[in-house]
Amino acid sequence: MHAGSNVSELAPRAVPRAGARHWxxxxxxxxxxxxxxxxxALPLVLVNNYFYEVAILxxxxxxxxxxxxxxxxxxxxxxxxxxxxxxxxxxxxxILSGTYGLPTVLSLVTATLAVGVVxxxxxxxxxxxxxxxxxxxxxxxxxxxxxxxxxEDRWTGGPxxxxxxxxxxxxxxxxxxRLWYAVVGVALLLAVWLALNLIDSPAGRALRALHGSETAxxxxxxxxxxxxxxxxxxxxxxxxxxxxxxAHYAGFITPAKASFMHSVELVIMVVFGGMASVFGAVVGxxxxxxxxxxxxxxxxxxxxxxxxxxxxxLVFLPxxxxxxxxxxxxxxxxxxxxxx
Amino acid sequence: xxxxxxxxxxxxxxxxxxxxxxxxTIGRGAVHSIIGPNGxxxxxxxxxxxxxxxxxxxxxxxxxxxxxxxxxHRFAAVGIGRTFQNLQVFFxxxxxxxxxxxxxxxxxxxxxxxxVRARSLVRSEAATRERAHELLAQVGLADWADEMADAMPYxxxxxxxxxxxxxxxxxxxxxxxxxxxxxxxxxxxxxxLIKQLAAEGTTVVLVEHNMKLVxxxxxxxxxxxxGRKLAEGTPQQIRDNAAVVEAYLGAVDAIGxxxxx
Numbered sequence: 001m002h003a004g005s006n007v008s009e010l011a012p013r014a015v016p017r018a019g020a021r022h023w024x025x026x027x028x029x030x031x032x033x034x035x036x037x038x039x040x041a042l043p044l045v046l047v048n049n050y051f052y053e054v055a056i057l058x059x060x061x062x063x064x065x066x067x068x069x070x071x072x073x074x075x076x077x078x079x080x081x082x083x084x085x086x087x088x089x090x091x092x093x094x095i096l097s098g099t100y101g102l103p104t105v106l107s108l109v110t111a112t113l114a115v116g117v118v119x120x121x122x123x124x125x126x127x128x129x130x131x132x133x134x135x136x137x138x139x140x141x142x143x144x145x146x147x148x149x150x151x152e153d154r155w156t157g158g159p160x161x162x163x164x165x166x167x168x169x170x171x172x173x174x175x176x177x178r179l180w181y182a183v184v185g186v187a188l189l190l191a192v193w194l195a196l197n198l199i200d201s202p203a204g205r206a207l208r209a210l211h212g213s214e215t216a217x218x219x220x221x222x223x224x225x226x227x228x229x230x231x232x233x234x235x236x237x238x239x240x241x242x243x244x245x246x247a248h249y250a251g252f253i254t255p256a257k258a259s260f261m262h263s264v265e266l267v268i269m270v271v272f273g274g275m276a277s278v279f280g281a282v283v284g285x286x287x288x289x290x291x292x293x294x295x296x297x298x299x300x301x302x303x304x305x306x307x308x309x310x311x312x313x314l315v316f317l318p319x320x321x322x323x324x325x326x327x328x329x330x331x332x333x334x335x336x337x338x339x340x
Numbered sequence: 341x342x343x344x345x346x347x348x349x350x351x352x353x354x355x356x357x358x359x360x361x362x363x364x365t366i367g368r369g370a371v372h373s374i375i376g377p378n379g380x381x382x383x384x385x386x387x388x389x390x391x392x393x394x395x396x397x398x399x400x401x402x403x404x405x406x407x408x409x410x411x412x413h414r415f416a417a418v419g420i421g422r423t424f425q426n427l428q429v430f431f432x433x434x435x436x437x438x439x440x441x442x443x444x445x446x447x448x449x450x451x452x453x454x455x456v457r458a459r460s461l462v463r464s465e466a467a468t469r470e471r472a473h474e475l476l477a478q479v480g481l482a483d484w485a486d487e488m489a490d491a492m493p494y495x496x497x498x499x500x501x502x503x504x505x506x507x508x509x510x511x512x513x514x515x516x517x518x519x520x521x522x523x524x525x526x527x528x529x530x531x532x533l534i535k536q537l538a539a540e541g542t543t544v545v546l547v548e549h550n551m552k553l554v555x556x557x558x559x560x561x562x563x564x565x566x567g568r569k570l571a572e573g574t575p576q577q578i579r580d581n582a583a584v585v586e587a588y589l590g591a592v593d594a595i596g597x598x599x600x601x
Binding site for chain 2: 194197198200201202203205206208209211212213215216217218219220221222223224230234
């Protein structure tokens with residue numbers, strides 16, 4: 001698989017360079033603050049409910065991408081079934097709350113954790129093998145999930161989908177775009193914080209070490225399979241949590257959420273924004289979620305324009321938007337200093 | 341007292357018997373060297389002793405505990421560390437991070453503590469960082485701490501690997517040609533470092549071509565030739581061993597030179 005082999009080559013290079021220690025520490029808190037400020041300030045330009053809807057969708061996709069980026073950018077593995085986890089989270093919470101009357105917060109958490117177990121079961125045997133077996137296993141899982149959701153209409157309502165009860169937090173039913181915007185904003189900040197914590201830890205270092213030299217990492221006692229599995233499960237949890245939130249927000253869910261194309265879209269968002277960059281994942285999700293909305297003005301040419309933007313990005317910003325721009329910025333600063 | 345016991349260890353790659361029925365023991369403390377001509381199986385032996393290569397047959401026991409057949413990360417867990425002849429530095433990290441990674445097994449890495457950045461984790465990270473700085477200073481790389489590894493010269497990288505291996509606090513440290521490609525001064529530094537480590541109680545196994553270095557620091561030598569044990573003994577015994585001199589042929593002078601040095 002060509003895309004797969006590219007990942008392992010590109011990923012280690014995408015890790016921040018030059019004075020990484022201080023830079024990473026400041027990027028951690030600085031980046032989080034910048035993201036919080038952006039989320040807080042964005043309502044100034046969200047003039048109507050439609051804008052809010054798009055912003056909420058961006059946030060939910062960003063949560064999935066932040067998790068998926070940990071897997072692709074740091075564990076060097078690709079999942080082609082994250083839409084499956086996303087949909088399982090959504091359907092799981094919908095069925096538990098809608099059919100079985102569980103409180104929605106409880107159903108959301110239960111469904112998310114259950115998806116984590118599914119990911120563990122899929123990842124454990126496949127991540128022991130070298131190569132991109134995980135991509136194949138998750139591809140298969142995604143297809144199975146998608147078929148089951150469409151055919152088990154007793155549970156899922158079949159291809160037409162099913163309605164989902166609204167999310168209730170401590171007895172208060174979450175309604176209205178603004179409130180949802182706040183909830184998703186907080187969830188995204190939480191996801192980014194968790195991801196940054198994971199990267200800036202012995203576990204994160206272990207993952208980078210596996211990229212740098214798997215031989216040396218093993219000799220230092222780093223269990224490659226265990227660390228990859230952990231990241232895979234975390235990324236599935238992020239996807240499932242975001243999927244469940246999406247279902248409760250929309251009040252409706254269809255099997256299309258589990259489609260293979262949706263999985264591919266998620267991978268594209270991560271690669272587009274920049275692998276091994278948490279904020280890159282957020283930017284990738286933001287750009288590729290809003291772009292189709294902007295391109296609707298082009299009517300028939302929408303898909304073509306979307307493709308052109310993707311190709312142009314991969315040609316001119318092959319490391320993804322955020323890492324490429326960050327490096328250019330750093331080089332310009334270094335160059336300026338050199339001239340003086 | 342025996343730290344490592346290797347018994348009838350064998351490994352073939354295709355038709356080549358890289359290691360063929362080798363047995364030896366390594367006592368605690370002191371410097372043990374493995375020497376032999378190119379292709380004698382020295383590096384394969386180190387790969388076997390660190391679990392990177394699985395033996396076809398034979399035993400590797402560390403303090404009586406069987407290791408043969410276990411994955412590499414389990415070898416590290418019982419206290420075997422090593423450096424590499426062809427550098428295996430993490431070039432995507434700074435020098436400091438390389439050494440910090442060496443302490444992987446000594447650090448907390450409970451998932452929950454990691455995700456919420458628990459105070460215990462922050463504390464253990466700080467301790468790890470401090471220890472890594474000390475180790476860098478010990479190998480003479482204090483000024484390189486925040487440098488990316490891919491910007492460091494070869495001699496510094498050799499020492500960086502030693503610092504990284506030491507970070508794991510190994511009971512048995514395997515050094516694969518630590519002086520290869522170094523100039524005389526740098527080689528002398530390595531020589532001093534090895535003596536210091538041994539004095540501090542680390543058992544060092546040295547694979548080295550530099551005969552002067554080997555004869556100078558070793559307490560005990562194992563000579564390999566074509567995957568087999570050719571001889572074993574003190575530097576003096578090895579120097580006097582006719583079979584060893586014959587296997588080395590052109591290297592006779594090198595051995596002699598070591599004797600006069």
